[in-house]
Amino acid sequence: MLKIALSGCNGRMGHVIADIVDGKKDMNIVAGFDVNTTKSGAFPVFADPFEFTGECDVIIDFSNASSTEHLLAFCEKKHIPIVICTTGHSPEQLQKIREASAQFPIFRSGNMSIGINLMMDLLRKSAAVLGDGFDVEIIEKHHNQKLDAPSGTALMLADAVSEALPYDANYEYDRHERREKRPPHEIGIHAVRGGTIVGEHSVLFCGRDEIIEIKHSALSREVFAVGAVDAAAFMATCSQPGMYDMTDVIASK
Structure with missing residues (x-):
């Protein structure tokens, strides 16, 4: 069973991803990260990723660019692969993402379709x-x-x-x-x-x-959510640090 932590779980895309994962038998969301800690699903929601003490195989991030650095620190400490779907990063933030990819696997794409x-x-x-x-x-x-x-x-x-x-x-x-x-x-x-x-x-x-x-x-946000979930399943199999993108997911199919 693939265990997913969902960053930005109470946003528009977070809700769509949660619905898609809920319909799958081989994966589930074990935790959500969001500044809005309202619990809308079957998983707990934490304002700070470091409050989560459970286990997960991969993180899907559909939050805000301002949260990226803190989330990367959490992934590095836990050595958890991450699928970064958030956009709007500054050149400095993108550089930090590239640097972090030397420590653990990172998937990043400006569009998940x-x-x-x-x-x-x-x-x-x-x-x-x-x-x-x-x-x-x-x-x-x-x-x-x-x-x-x-x-x-x-x-x-x-x-x-x-x-x-x-x-x-x-x-x-x-x-x-x-x-x-x-x-x-x-x-x-x-x-x-x-x-x-x-x-x-x-x-x-x-x-x-x-x-x-x-x-x-x-025509709907679901096309991006499906791509994010596919990327998460792929990244959970990646043990080597590095930068990955949708071309890797497509090639794996």
Whole structure:
């Protein structure tokens, strides 16, 4: 039986993950971590991970970037693998995650959807073929409660495109103060926030008299929760420290 600790258990994604795990016979949630300690499931909830004295095989984190460092300290002390689904980390926080991965296994992805990760492969192939003959623009849309902008997924997609381009791309988030033609070697990234949009990401390759658009739409948060649970099952088998991502999960299948 896979024992999971769920960080951010009382958030939107936490509730979805708890429902999915509840329907599985080979795993269960043994503890929740959240600043809101309301008990809504069959497991205890702790404001501080260090208050939990039980055993778990893996942690799923869908909390807040501000909680990451404390959670990493807990994982290092217990030597527990972690699936970091939280986005919005600063460059300094990302560096601490990379450093911690030398001590224990860490899974991190800006998006837990298998569809998004397959989309990244398509973007790399497209960018390699289209080269510098097409301008690249990324548009991401999310609900009005999302805190970070642009989304971690948008940055993942931009990185996938940038890896395959024949030039060093500059990420441009805001053009309103500029009055000039679009430079050729930039990737425009635009964030829309409204209503209850779960998540939509479009990447446009805009050339002379033609546009290629690669798009992914998430119709419910369950697609991310399923990916997180799959990643947790995979990480529970990883004994070696290191950084893992969805490509490792897909390869394991």
